[in-house]
Amino acid sequence: MTLLYGARHAAAQVLGRERARWRNLLPLFESFDQPPPGQRPGTPLDQLDRVFAAGGVDALLCCGPEPLMLASARECLRRGLPAERIWLSLERRMHCADGLCGHCYLGASYVCRDGPTYRYDHYLRLLRGSGADALPAAPGYC
Numbered sequence: 001m002t003l004l005y006g007a008r009h010a011a012a013q014v015l016g017r018e019r020a021r022w023r024n025l026l027p028l029f030e031s032f033d034q035p036p037p038g039q040r041p042g043t044p045l046d047q048l049d050r051v052f053a054a055g056g057v058d059a060l061l062c063c064g065p066e067p068l069m070l071a072s073a074r075e076c077l078r079r080g081l082p083a084e085r086i087w088l089s090l091e092r093r094m095h096c097a098d099g100l101c102g103h104c105y106l107g108a109s110y111v112c113r114d115g116p117t118y119r120y121d122h123y124l125r126l127l128r129g130s131g132a133d134a135l136p137a138a139p140g141y142c
């Protein structure tokens with residue numbers, strides 16, 4: 001497993017103790033929109049070359065801003081990873097958290113009840129079933 005962790009800047013990073021532990025267990029690549037002095041800005045997408053070059057990419061498990069997850073999914077698809085091996089953890093503005101209010105719907109699915117984790121091909125089917133003509137834009141990441 002390889003962990004790609006992106007944050008706007010160092011002060012915005014969370015899970016400090018966990019990251020320190022993970023760093024000892026697996027490859028961990030951190031990126032920043034606004035990096036500390038001496039580092040280049042980037043996103044987790046910028047690390048995909050390294051990860052795919054190392055080979056053996058079986059799956060993508062993603063959480064974070066939806067545009068970044070979608071851009072990551074598209075990039076992994078482009079590199080040959082099947083949609084059935086890509087998982088997204090979605091966030092929605094939830095109110096009832098019990099499938100009653102409809103604030104979190106994704107097509108015929110409720111993220112609070114049926115998610116929040118969706119396989120990418122299921123996500124696309126739900127999105128298309130919702131009447132959306134196109135995938136959401138991924139500004140800044142495509």
Ligand code: FES
Nearest residue numbers: 095097099102112
């Ligand atoms: S939060 Fe109300 S239906 Fe999901």
